[in-house]
Amino acid sequence: MRVLVTGAGGYIGRFLCNRLIEEGHAVVGLGLPEHLDRLQSTGCEVLLHDLSSGKSLNLASIDAVIYLAQSSFYHEMPEKAHNLFKVNVCGLIKVAESARNAGVKRFIYASTGNVYKPSFKPLDEKSPLRKDDFYALSKLTGEQILELYNKYFKVIITRFFTVYGPGQRNMLIPKIIERVKLGQSIFLEPTEEKNSENEGLLLTPCYIDDAVSILQALMQINNKDSIIINVAGSEIISIKKIAQEVGKLLGKKPIYSEVASLRQGNLIADNSFLKSLVKINFTSSTSGLYKTLSTGMSE
Template sequence: MRVLVTGANGYVGRAVVASLAHRGHEPIAMVRTRGKEIAGAERVRVADLLDHESLCRAVQDVDAVCHLAGLTRARESVEHPLRYFRVNTAGTLGLLDAMARGGVHRLVFASTGSIYGTPDRQPMTEDLPAAPPHPYAGSKLAAELAIEAQCGAGELSALIIRMLNVAGGDDPDPTRLIPRAISATTGESVLAVNGDGSAVRDYLHIADAADAFAAGIDHLPALGHSATYNVGSGAGSSVNDVIVAVERATGQRVSVESRPPAAEPGILISDPSRAIAELEWSPGRSSIDAIVQDAWSTVSASH
């Protein structure tokens, strides 16, 4: 199947292209600007979510779309909410319109588990009500609603994947916990830890995340229908767990600076059991030690 991957030059996008190629699909990489070669891509098409003509060109002659392009930083979205709704919501509307005009009716959409907010019930299942805590989550939820409406109109078959914390490999975001903890083993920086380090999060290996999108392409519902899946490890790791895992992998001590407790959820864990049962997928590489070891190996190889 010819699959257009939007955001193909991003952290998850590159991994999705590689996973699709491994499964025998023909991934076509959609990027905003040409840059490094994207391993596994059959072709590269330059387009922007906010440029409708370029989107119409990008979807020509494809069978399906994996839509990963967008803005993803929750804190930044609080400061620039309109930008997030413009790119994540309006950009998705533009893509849906281009797909409809081009006769493309299959979509796998990258969404976020943060849509659930901070529910008391953990792990989080797909039947929890939406309670987006910031504009990033809100913009993704609005895009989901548009996708579901297009399915309801009989124009689309869609699979929505809600992820939390993707990690491992060549993570380009130095603000995330695992890259910061690894950096704090060199003596050049310290890891600031809020409170006692007991906050628990669900970490998903980048390769497991990518394989979920490829599995989604192979398990799309019938035309006119949508399905939503949580994709995560199903296990929680505290900040302290991450620190210990980094120290095990590197053999070095993580320099920690203790800070006052922050107003943040104590625990957020995704329940991926539906995805495991229905997509023939599993988070087999997503133990915290495997994720950290992979991240450390990538950092070591680059030096």
């Protein structure tokens, strides 16, 4: 299969391109010129293209698209909202239209678990959605646009929860690792329950190899209608527990500080639907953190 991966120079993109090539697929990696070295390191056919530009895109001979691209400015709102929607919405429309014109058969879109309203309950694919956040709104808009394209190609929307692994930077789990290494405080947000121990945010992290295996498997799903799938691990773990595991591996005792603000929810995914579609043995947090640390933190 000939596969276009947008955002191929990003974290998930690089691992995915490597895996797809190993499995015998022809991979075209789309990314920005400043990510040329990253793109070339995957061994894919490189397509340099800025999705926020008005330049056209020719996807002739592409069988499937995996859209991992997103604006790198998603934390800088509202100042960078223009770029956010150019890449996450307008860029997506450009690729979807090019895919339709080229006769692409399948389109997988990487959304996020952050589209859900904050909740302390596990979030399934029908949980309430939020529209009070720029990033979440851009991703939801992308989801809704792609659902309109389902008559032209098979659409799968993946909502990722806390993907982590070797070489990742500037995300939650690598930040925890770095703070434990440096002896800096791990900040824990409490809840309104005064009698419970504060473990901080609860998560269902997904190790990078598992995330890639899931995307691979979803390429083979024969869905008629568009489907939305939570992509997350099966283990619920707290910020404090992650720091403790990291501390054991590094031989360092984590330092904790409780912040004044109350957290409004956790980030726990219900991945039952995913497990009904894909057979996977999820990497445990202990194993995933060990692999992350033993491989090193540098890219």
